[in-house]
Amino acid sequence: MSYIVFDLEWNQPQDGKHSDERELAFEIIEIGAVKLNDDFKLIGKYQQLIRPQVYQEINWRIRKMLALKPGELSKGKLFPQAAQEFLDWCGKDPVWCTWGPQDLTELQRNMAYYGMEPLSTGPIRYMNVQKMYGVLCGNCAQSKALETAVDELELRKDVPFHRAYSDAYYTGKVLARIPEEIRRDCVTYDLYHLPESRKKEIHINGPEGECLITTGYNDREVLLRDPHVMTIQCGKCGGITVKTAVRWFTANNKVYFAAGECREHGYIAAKLRVRKNEQNLYYAEREYSYTDLTAVEEMKQQRRDALAKH
Ligand SMILES: [Zn+2]
Numbered sequence: 518m519s520y521i522v523f524d525l526e527w528n529q530p531q532d533g534k535h536s537d538e539r540e541l542a543f544e545i546i547e548i549g550a551v552k553l554n555d556d557f558k559l560i561g562k563y564q565q566l567i568r569p570q571v572y573q574e575i576n577w578r579i580r581k582m583l584a585l586k587p588g589e590l591s592k593g594k595l596f597p598q599a600a601q602e603f604l605d606w607c608g609k610d611p612v613w614c615t616w617g618p619q620d621l622t623e624l625q626r627n628m629a630y631y632g633m634e635p636l637s638t639g640p641i642r643y644m645n646v647q648k649m650y651g652v653l654c655g656n657c658a659q660s661k662a663l664e665t666a667v668d669e670l671e672l673r674k675d676v677p678f679h680r681a682y683s684d685a686y687y688t689g690k691v692l693a694r695i696p697e698e699i700r701r702d703c704v705t706y707d708l709y710h711l712p713e714s715r716k717k718e719i720h721i722n723g724p725e726g727e728c729l730i731t732t733g734y735n736d737r738e739v740l741l742r743d744p745h746v747m748t749i750q751c752g753k754c755g756g757i758t759v760k761t762a763v764r765w766f767t768a769n770n771k772v773y774f775a776a777g778e779c780r781e782h783g784y785i786a787a788k789l790r791v792r793k794n795e796q797n798l799y800y801a802e803r804e805y806s807y808t809d810l811t812a813v814e815e816m817k818q819q820r821r822d823a824l825a826k827h
Contacts, residue, residue, distance in 0.1 A: 518611075519611055520612045521607045521614065522553060522686075522692060523549065523551075523563075523614075523685050524681045524682075524685040525545050525547065525681055526579070526680070527544055527623060528546050528572050529542060529572065530572055531576055545624070546567050546593070547565065547583070547680065548599060548600070548681055549682030550563040550682075551563075551685050551689045552606075553689055557689070561606070563606050563682075565593070567594060567596050567599050568595055569590060583679060583680060584680075604636075614643065614646055616647045617645065617660065622709045625709040625710075637710060638713060639710050640706040640711065640719060642706055646692045647666075648705060650666050650695065653696070663678075663684055666691050670691060672690050672694075702723060704721050706730060711732055711798060713732065715731075715745065725807065726804060726805040726806035729746075729802070729804075730800065730802050731746055733794060740801060747789075749775060749777030750805075753779070754779060762784060763776040767823065768823040772789070774786070774819070775787045783807060784809060784810065785805050785806070785807055786806050786808040789804075790803075
C-alpha cells in the first residue's frame with residue numbers, strides 16, 4: 518500500500534466569478550505529489566505544470582504566491598494528459614492524502630470537465646492531514662496553515678513553500694508525525710460523488726457515537742421526513758429506536774438537533790446537517806453521540822428559543 522500525498526495549485530477568474538455554472542471555478546495549473554511507503558518514507562516524487570485552457574490570464578494573487586516566471590505555464594502539459602500521467606504514477610488503489618478538504622474534489626471536478634473517467638462513482642475515503650493535525654493539537658475546530666504545522670513540529674524547511682510539490686512534501690512530513698490512532702480514527706470522505714444508494718451509505722462508528730452520510734435526495738423536505746434519517750436509534754443496542762427526549766428543531770434551517778433516550782445506555786444527542794452537492798442533490802450528515810441529562814435540558818431550552826423565534 519502506498520500513500521499519495523498531493524497538492525494542487527489552481528487559477529480562477531480575475532473577478533472571482535465564473536459566468537457559467539458548467540465552467541470550472543478553479544482550473545488546476547500544477548500538480549505536486551509525494552509517494553510514501555507504509556513507514557511514511559518518501560519513495561517517489563511527482564511535479565507537473567499545466568497549461569491553462571479555461572482562464573488564460575493568471576490571477577495576480579496566484580501569480581504572486583506561486584512566483585511563476587513569465588511563460589512558465591505555457592510549457593506545461595494539457596490537463597488530461599498530466600492528470601492521466603499522475604494517476605498512472607500513483608498506481609492502483611492509493612491512499613489519498615491532502616492538506617485540507619478541497620484538493621480531491623477539485624481534481625475530480627477538473628477531470629469531469631475534460632470528460633475523463635471518474636476516480637470513483639461514490640465517496641472516496643482519504644486522509645485529511647490538516648484535520649488530523651487539528652486533532653493532534655486538541656483543537657479540531659480551527660484549521661491551521663501548513664506552514665504553521667511545519668513550524669510547530671519544528672520540521673526542517675528545506676524546500677520553498679507554496680508550490681504544489683513543496684506543499685505535498687511538507688504535508689507528507691506532517692503526516693509522518695501523526696500518531697497511528699489519530700490516522701485510524703480521523704476518517705474523512707470526499708463527497709464529490711454521494712453514496713449511490715441507501716445500501717452504500719456511509720456509517721462511521723466511533724467510541725463516542727456514530728456518523729451517517731446519506732445518499733442524495735432531490736427534495737430537501739423528503740429527506741427531512743425520511744424516518745430512516747430522522748429516527749434516533751441506539752447503536753449500542755444494535756439500532757433499536759429509542760424514546761424521543763427532544764424533538765427535532767433548527768435555528769437556521771441548516772443544522773438540526775434532537776435527542777433520544779435509551780433505557781440502557783442513556784441519552785443520545787442527534788445533530789443533522791443538510792447539504793447540497795455538485796449535482797444539486799440534498800444529503801445529510803448525521804451524528805449521534807451519547808450525552809447526559811444536563812445537555813438534554815440545555816437542548817430543550819434551545820428548542821424553545823428556536824420555536825419562539827419563528
Ligand atoms: Zn441502548
